[in-house]
Structures are given as C-alpha cells and as structure tokens.
Amino acid sequence: MEAFDAYLNGLVNKNKDTFSAYPDLKWAGYYNTAEASERREELIKKLEENWLFKETKPYHKQISKGCMICGLGSWSCLFITGKCNASCFYCPASQLADETPSTQGLNFESPESYAEYINFFKFKGVSFSGGEPLLFFDRTLQYLKQVRKKCDPNIYTWMYTNGILADEQKFRKLASAGLNEVRFDIGATGFKLDKIKLAKGIIPNITVEIPAVPEEKERLKQLLPEMIKAGVTNLNLHQLRLTKHNAPKLSKRNYTYIHAEHPIVLESELTALEILNHAKEKKLDIGINYCSFYFKNRFQKAGFRKQITNVLADSDEVITEKGFIRNFEDNSIDYKAMVISENKPDGNNRELKLKHKTYFIRMENSFRPTTLTKNQKTEVEKLIKNEPQNAPESQLLFQVWQMEHIEKGLREY
Incomplete structure (x- = not known):
C-alpha cells in the first residue's frame, strides 16, 4: 500500500472513532460520491486559471488583501474573546465564555504586549475575531489602536463580526482607529444586510464571510446583487467542518462527510463552486473566493511556522x-x-x-x-x-x- 493511502486510511479510522457517537453519519466513499465527483470536475474546469495557493483557493474577480496576506503566512488572528451572542448551527466551538485575548496559544493581557509581538515577528496583517469582538468593543478598539500606534503603518487590519451589535458610531470609531476591513457573518442574522449598509462609506473594505451552507445556495445567488449595492466588495465562502461541538446539529442534516484531517462537508464544497461559477457567468462585480479546508489546514499552519521561524x-x-x-x-x-x-x-x-x-x-x-x-x-x-x-x-x-x-x-x- 502506498504511504499516502495509508495516511488517508489513518484519517478514516481517526474520524470514525472520534464521531462514533453518531453512527448514522454519511461518510464519503466510492459508491456514494461518483456523481458528486463528476459535478465537481465540471465546476472546476469552468473556473479555468482562477486558482491561488497551489490550487486550493478558486476565486472570481479578486480576493481581499487580508486573504492574500493570510495565504502568504503573514497574518495574525487575535481572538478578542471566546464569547459570542449568536447561535449558528455550523459554529465549530462553544464560544460561551469571555477569555483573555489570545492567538496561537499565547495570551495577551495588554494591547501593548500584542502590538510588540506583531512588531517583533513582522506580521503584515492583523485580524480581530472571537467569539464576537463587538461584545467587548472598547477592548477591540484598544488593541486596534495599539497595533496602529506601535506597528508598521502599512499593516492591514480587519475584524470579524456577526453584526448584531454593530452601529454607525462603532464603525466610525473603528475607521478612525485605522480598521481597513470588516467581515460580516450574515448567516448569524438571517442573511440580512442592514448592518452592512451602515458600514458602507465608513469602513474602506466590506466583506461577507460565511460557510457555504448547501440549503442556502439559491438564496445566496439571489442575494449577490443586493450585496454589491450594500457595499460588499468580497464574499468569502468557507467549507463546513464537523466538530464535536456542532456534530449534534450537523448530524441532523443529510450531509456527506469527507475524511480529511478534520471531517468536512462534501455538499458545502459543491455549493461554493456553484456560487463561484454563477458569479462568473453573470459577470458580477464582486470578488468571491472559496476558502477550502485544504487551504486553511495547509497554508495557515505552515504560514505561522514560517513567520516565527524566519525571525528566530x-x-x-x-x-x-x-x-x-x-x-x-x-x-x-x-x-x-x-x-x-x-x-x-x-x-x-x-x-x-x-x-x-x-x-x-x-x-x-x-x-x-x-x-x-x-x-x-x-x-x-x-x-x-x-x-x-x-x-x-x-x-x-x-x-x-x-x-x-x-x-x-x-x-x-
């Protein structure tokens, strides 16, 4: 048996053992994925040369500067808090408790210590995530200000939010502090765009970043022109991933799970590829990229190792x-x-x-x-x-x- 086949078989055994409490999960195999494989090949061929990062990230028109920095390995994501005020079925973690801002297993009790870390290791991009950063708006603002004060003025900054607590005043304060981009998870708010419209003209770059939920494929296609009118410049589509936290909810849906380093949803990938092709066919003026699990698992891990090792x-x-x-x-x-x-x-x-x-x-x-x-x-x-x-x-x-x-x-x- 080839070494790679043995490696993949090891993933199969690990995943089935990890999720043994869910015996009815539909795992991908030769006999139940032939049609899906054929469909994926059709969709991939239509995207032609629009692939980045060793053919793991297909895109339409453009990707945001933050996404490019992420792929190049020069991005630091600070989790401002572990607490969230939404309850998305696809969330991979519980997000119930507030915690010290952290990244890569390192805690930063003060904004100054984080800015110093960014400076020393020469990161070119910083994002603020959670949980929900707007639950602790003043904290988020202070960390952003210190990054702007202490770090390279060309550093690119963005924030993830579900938008529930967003308002124009907060956006103006964030813009004044130097935030370059805000990314909305509209899946948390029933795909409403009202909070996005509040950021238009204030935050320089507006992105919608959501998992590619198969059940919402047609709604997303129809929503694309409205996103453009609302000021959205980019749509980032993630692949749904099965975790111990979201398994009780995901297992109730008729998804097919692919054995990877962590189980991923086959139908989610097809959804992302179909939306990409739709945007291309309609020549829509919005950047869309499929942030596949393989891109994230390979490039983000390797990127952090290289960033630290290149300095040390x-x-x-x-x-x-x-x-x-x-x-x-x-x-x-x-x-x-x-x-x-x-x-x-x-x-x-x-x-x-x-x-x-x-x-x-x-x-x-x-x-x-x-x-x-x-x-x-x-x-x-x-x-x-x-x-x-x-x-x-x-x-x-x-x-x-x-x-x-x-x-x-x-x-x-």
Whole structure:
C-alpha cells in the first residue's frame, strides 16, 4: 500500500472513532460520491486559471488583501474573546465564555504586549475575531489602536463580526482607529444586510464571510446583487467542518462527510463552486473566493511556522516551504519545528524577553534523525529540489515530502 493511502486510511479510522457517537453519519466513499465527483470536475474546469495557493483557493474577480496576506503566512488572528451572542448551527466551538485575548496559544493581557509581538515577528496583517469582538468593543478598539500606534503603518487590519451589535458610531470609531476591513457573518442574522449598509462609506473594505451552507445556495445567488449595492466588495465562502461541538446539529442534516484531517462537508464544497461559477457567468462585480479546508489546514499552519521561524532561526539554518528546519548532512536527515510558548517548558529552551512579555522557544523533533542509504540520499535530494506532482509511494520519501512541501490541490472525494 502506498504511504499516502495509508495516511488517508489513518484519517478514516481517526474520524470514525472520534464521531462514533453518531453512527448514522454519511461518510464519503466510492459508491456514494461518483456523481458528486463528476459535478465537481465540471465546476472546476469552468473556473479555468482562477486558482491561488497551489490550487486550493478558486476565486472570481479578486480576493481581499487580508486573504492574500493570510495565504502568504503573514497574518495574525487575535481572538478578542471566546464569547459570542449568536447561535449558528455550523459554529465549530462553544464560544460561551469571555477569555483573555489570545492567538496561537499565547495570551495577551495588554494591547501593548500584542502590538510588540506583531512588531517583533513582522506580521503584515492583523485580524480581530472571537467569539464576537463587538461584545467587548472598547477592548477591540484598544488593541486596534495599539497595533496602529506601535506597528508598521502599512499593516492591514480587519475584524470579524456577526453584526448584531454593530452601529454607525462603532464603525466610525473603528475607521478612525485605522480598521481597513470588516467581515460580516450574515448567516448569524438571517442573511440580512442592514448592518452592512451602515458600514458602507465608513469602513474602506466590506466583506461577507460565511460557510457555504448547501440549503442556502439559491438564496445566496439571489442575494449577490443586493450585496454589491450594500457595499460588499468580497464574499468569502468557507467549507463546513464537523466538530464535536456542532456534530449534534450537523448530524441532523443529510450531509456527506469527507475524511480529511478534520471531517468536512462534501455538499458545502459543491455549493461554493456553484456560487463561484454563477458569479462568473453573470459577470458580477464582486470578488468571491472559496476558502477550502485544504487551504486553511495547509497554508495557515505552515504560514505561522514560517513567520516565527524566519525571525528566530539562525542565518545558516534551512527553512522548508512547510516552515520546518531541515538538517541534511552526510547520510542523515531530520526536521525540527520551532515552537513558541509563554510557559517555560521542561528541557532545553531559549528565553525571548521583550519589554512587555517573555516567551520561551523550544525545538521539537518533527522527523527524527534518519540514516539514509546512498540510493535513499539521492532520492531525497531529488525530492527536495524538485517537488513531485504526487505524494511519494515510499514511507521515507512520503515523510520527507510532508516536511518539505505543501500539498497541492483538492483531494478526491
């Protein structure tokens, strides 16, 4: 069995075990996805060259600057709070409690400490998310102001909101503080556009960012011209993902679940691709992109690793596309990941003391030192230099490939 097939089979076993409490879930397989696979191919072909990030993000017309920064790995998302005032069926987390603003497992009790972090690690984009940032508007505003005060003036900033608590005064204060973009989840408000209209002419860029819900496909198509009139410049469509939190609600819908690193909804992807094609056929003046699970899972993780490692690694260390440090000498190869935390870990670690916060840096073995034969060394050198079109068959080369290259494209159903 090829190494990649073994990896995919491992995902199948993991997902079925994780969601064993829901025995009636419809998992994707050869016999129940043939028609959907054919339909996806038709939709993909119509999109032609409009793909970004190794064929994981199809788009119509344009994507926002924030989305481009995200894909390039220079984005930091600060979760202002863990609390939300909506109850969307698709939400992947409970979002019931207010928490210290955080990102990537790091807490930032003061706006100054976060701005310092952004500066030190040279992020080019910052977003404010939650929960719902407008539940704690003054907090959100203070963190935004400090980023604007302490960081590169060209840094791009945006905020996610369900819009329930939005009003013109808040938008004016956010714009005055330098917010470049606001992203509305209109699925939380019955697809109403009234709060978006309040932001028009105040916030420079307005985006609707929602999951591609299959049941709402036709409504979204019909709503696109109204979005444009309301001032929306971009529509970001996410792929629905199954989690332990939303499983009780998603399991009641007749969705087909794809085995990936986390289960994803097949029909959600088809919905996004159909909306993209609709906008293209109608030549609608709005940017639309499908933010696939594969894009998020591959590029966001690798992007953060690279952003941190590029700043902290020694000048002679080799950093891969996936953000790992490669050590390839003589007949041995290994990879390490640079991990940043705020708690001093056991074992060897490096202290990074900034003015407002102290961090601890450790090196984790992602691929332990492995001795190579002469033939293996030649094959590894070839793989590193020239990315293969498909995942390697041998286990060794597959593991090296996982450390080196970001996987291309959307996987088959």
